[in-house]
Amino acid sequence: MALFERPRTGRIYVTETGETIHGIMAEYATPADLYHASEMVRDGGYSRWDAFTPFPIHGLDEAMGVGRTILPVMVAAGGFTGVGLGYLMQWWMSAVDYEMVVQGKPPGAWQAFVPITFEMGILFAAFTTIIGMLALNGLPRWHHPLLKKDRFLSSSDDRFFICVEAQDPAFDPDRTRALLEGAGATSIELVEE
Amino acid sequence: MTTIHPDQLTAQRLAGVIPGRLPDRPLDPVTGDGTLIDDPAVRAPLVLGGHSFGEVTDIICGYTENKPPRWWLPVFLLSANVAGLGGLFILYLVITGIGTWGLSNQVDWAWDITNFVFWIGIGHAGTLISAILCLLKQKWRTSINRSAEAMTIFAVICAATFPGIHIGRQWMAWMLFPIPNYNAIWPNFRSPLLWDVFAVSTYGTVSLLFWFMGMIPDFATLRDRADRRLRANPQGGPSVLPFVPVRADRLRALIYGFLSLGWRFSGRHWHRYEAAYLILAGISTPLVLSVHSIVSFDFATSILPGWHTTIFPPYFVAGAIFGGFAMVLMLLIPARELYPHMKDFITLRHLENMSKVILTTGMIVGFAYSMEFFIAWYGGNVYELFAFENRAFGPYWWAYWTMISCNVISPQLFWFRRCRTSPVIIFLVSLAVTIGMWFERFVIIVTSLHRAFLPSEWHMFHPSLVDIAIFVGSCGVFLMLFCLFLRFLPVFAMAELKAVMPQASPHAHGHDHAHPSRASVVGAHGDRRGDAPGDPNGHPAPPPPTGGH
Numbered sequence: 001m002a003l004f005e006r007p008r009t010g011r012i013y014v015t016e017t018g019e020t021i022h023g024i025m026a027e028y029a030t031p032a033d034l035y036h037a038s039e040m041v042r043d044g045g046y047s048r049w050d051a052f053t054p055f056p057i058h059g060l061d062e063a064m065g066v067g068r069t070i071l072p073v074m075v076a077a078g079g080f081t082g083v084g085l086g087y088l089m090q091w092w093m094s095a096v097d098y099e100m101v102v103q104g105k106p107p108g109a110w111q112a113f114v115p116i117t118f119e120m121g122i123l124f125a126a127f128t129t130i131i132g133m134l135a136l137n138g139l140p141r142w143h144h145p146l147l148k149k150d151r152f153l154s155s156s157d158d159r160f161f162i163c164v165e166a167q168d169p170a171f172d173p174d175r176t177r178a179l180l181e182g183a184g185a186t187s188i189e190l191v192e193e
Numbered sequence: 194m195t196t197i198h199p200d201q202l203t204a205q206r207l208a209g210v211i212p213g214r215l216p217d218r219p220l221d222p223v224t225g226d227g228t229l230i231d232d233p234a235v236r237a238p239l240v241l242g243g244h245s246f247g248e249v250t251d252i253i254c255g256y257t258e259n260k261p262p263r264w265w266l267p268v269f270l271l272s273a274n275v276a277g278l279g280g281l282f283i284l285y286l287v288i289t290g291i292g293t294w295g296l297s298n299q300v301d302w303a304w305d306i307t308n309f310v311f312w313i314g315i316g317h318a319g320t321l322i323s324a325i326l327c328l329l330k331q332k333w334r335t336s337i338n339r340s341a342e343a344m345t346i347f348a349v350i351c352a353a354t355f356p357g358i359h360i361g362r363q364w365m366a367w368m369l370f371p372i373p374n375y376n377a378i379w380p381n382f383r384s385p386l387l388w389d390v391f392a393v394s395t396y397g398t399v400s401l402l403f404w405f406m407g408m409i410p411d412f413a414t415l416r417d418r419a420d421r422r423l424r425a426n427p428q429g430g431p432s433v434l435p436f437v438p439v440r441a442d443r444l445r446a447l448i449y450g451f452l453s454l455g456w457r458f459s460g461r462h463w464h465r466y467e468a469a470y471l472i473l474a475g476i477s478t479p480l481v482l483s484v485h486s487i488v489s490f491d492f493a494t495s496i497l498p499g500w501h502t503t504i505f506p507p508y509f510v511a512g513a514i515f516g517g518f519a520m521v522l523m524l525l526i527p528a529r530e531l532y533p534h535m536k537d538f539i540t541l542r543h544l545e546n547m548s549k550v551i552l553t554t555g556m557i558v559g560f561a562y563s564m565e566f567f568i569a570w571y572g573g574n575v576y577e578l579f580a581f582e583n584r585a586f587g588p589y590w591w592a593y594w595t596m597i598s599c600n601v602i603s604p605q606l607f608w609f610r611r612c613r614t615s616p617v618i619i620f621l622v623s624l625a626v627t628i629g630m631w632f633e634r635f636v637i638i639v640t641s642l643h644r645a646f647l648p649s650e651w652h653m654f655h656p657s658l659v660d661i662a663i664f665v666g667s668c669g670v671f672l673m674l675f676c677l678f679l680r681f682l683p684v685f686a687m688a689e690l691k692a693v694m695p696q697a698s699p700h701a702h703g704h705d706h707a708h709p710s711r712a713s714v715v716g717a718h719g720d721r722r723g724d725a726p727g728d729p730n731g732h733p734a735p736p737p738p739t740g741g742h
Binding site: 038122157 | 246371377380382385387391392395399403414417424450455457458464465480487687688692696697699
């Protein structure tokens with residue numbers, strides 16, 4: 001493995017065959033192993049790394065040192081946008097653009113607008129939730145170096161992985177490998193870009 | 194160590210396609226299949242059979258990857274034909290006009306609206322299970338939420354058909370939405386019918402989003418399995434169609450791969466995914482309560498006796514949950530009998546819990562029925578009192594008492610443990626409840642309309658052939674879509690299911706706080722199944738199930 005320093009992209013590790021290294025991938029057998037390995041990687045000062053598990057493991061966020069997501073704030077913003085737009089639409093259409101008197105009520109009476117305002121708020125909040133979640137996760141992204149690894153595909157079945165990216169400032173091929181191995185990895189592989 | 198293994202073999206064995214199917218466990222008189230533990234200090238197992246994670250994946254993916262069971266194609270074709278027939282009658286209706294419903298008076302559209310409310314009510318169980326039970330931390334929901342959500346979507350599709358075709362000029366249906374048009378007019382936002390348009394379309398959209406988001410990881414699992422088989426054998430397995438070189442696994446990798454949006458099970462992704470799931474559950478909870486409330490406003494905001502009551506929103510919501518759970522049970526009880534290993538995921542405790550929900554909501558509905566009568570008498574309004582006397586003792590007495598016996602009396606069986614843990618009895622009660630809930634809407638709509646204020650409006654309701662065919666057709670659509678769901682989509686939320694298994698806890702080893710004696714009883718039961726940790730393909734033997742942590 002060779003190390004290149006490039007001014008624009010930073011350090012790049014390349015294999016003997018000339019392929020750029022994405023990172024080092026370690027496999028773990030149980031959720032407990034992954035949990036403890038994640039704590040060790042977190043405490044090792046790494047930032048560009050990830051754990052992979054077929055299902056969400058309770059407490060893994062803390063073991064990985066993942067902070068709270070901004071998603072709820074986005075959803076609140078989306079929801080209130082929906083509420084505002086929903087009310088504005090009804091008010092403009094029935095009290096401004098085409099004034100319509102129904103049952104002798106003032107054209108802008110707000111009471112009858114509540115149900116649709118509520119529904120629009122929910123609709124916008126729901127779309128913000130799912131689109132926001134995908135956007136924050138960088139999805140959809142149909143290609144990823146890890147998905148090219150045969151072994152990695154069992155992360156969707158019953159295996160647990162940690163991948164430390166070569167771009168991580170704390171990354172060092174030997175020390176990172178030793179850390180992952182010391183945490184109980186059952187196999188270690190290099191991941192090419 | 195897992196290598197690239199052709200896990201098709203395990204999947205087939207577990208799905209019962211090739212011999213080696215494990216015998217059913219005998220039922221224990223006290224704990225049933227091992228889940229009916231009454232002691233509140235003992236956590237009943239949510240997944241039976243002592244399966245490893247790998248086996249859970251193999252079983253659930255097997256439902257979609259293997260050849261369908263023998264009953265599948267006939268049931269699918271039959272329901273598809275019924276659906277097609279209903280479609281032809283809708284075509285006839287559109288071409289000829291809604292006079293084919295016999296609309297010579299104001300009672301005769303009752304059928305259509307009855308069906309609309311019936312289906313939209315059924316659609317409430319899915320979101321209740323996925324949203325409200327999620328907020329209440331009811332972990333047993335993980336086995337049934339996927340199919341209940343699917344059922345919700347299909348019920349909403351059936352429901353949306355009816356208002357769409359009853360407007361007379363169906364090609365003008367777009368005028369329901371605030372779309373700029375040549376008349377420069379807008380819909381009337383003060384009409385509960387328009388609220389309904391927004392409520393139902395929001396509900397359908399949000400349910401679809403919720404359902405889809407839940408399936409993303411499971412699509413990725415199906416994608417990875419197809420991909421793994423393709424890497425081992427680039428041919429891609431047998432051809433899907435004769436003479437067309439489309440290989441099943443290539444198709445799976447493509448379609449499931451596209452739908453999975455590139456999900457790769459990252460811990461950072463899971464973190465946001467779980468947050469998103471909780472938020473969706475939080476916003477779906479008021480949504481599901483609002484939808485049937487708004488449907489009930491269609492009636493409650495009118496001045497017709499029998500409709501003009503404030504009890505309608507809670508009463509309709511309880512009725513919707515009641516009917517929806519009955520439909521979930523009617524679909525899942527046959528499914529768990531027909532599909533191998535499904536009883537390990539949908540245990541007797543699941544059935545019992547749903548029966549309890551039916552009992553509770555049935556009592557709420559029964560309370561609402563009696564309270565309507567009480568207020569009609571206590572309110573001293575002669576028109577109101579007449580409407581209710583007419584309901585129970587008028588020309589439609591038979592519909593009313595069908596409703597009472599199905600909705601109020603039949604669920605009382607669930608007071609008895611033996612009844613609420615017997616799949617046959619639960620199925621029969623669910624069938625009764627479904628019939629009863631259809632009659633409830635029929636009673637509300639028809640009996641109030643057929644004796645309105647003007648005697649010139651007094652008519653009896655007679656369904657026409659077109660009425661009946663379209664309703665039967667909607668049942669066909671529902672069953673057909675559910676068959677397709679069972680065949681092509683992940684029937685259980687695999688990721689969620691694995692997360693509630695005892696070995697999923699990162700603290701499973703070391704410090705276990707469960708009661709050791711009782712936990713070992715449960716564990717022994719889980720292990721009773723002979724060669725469960727089937728190891729020929731390299732899956733590790735599962736750790737012994739424990740009482741959890």
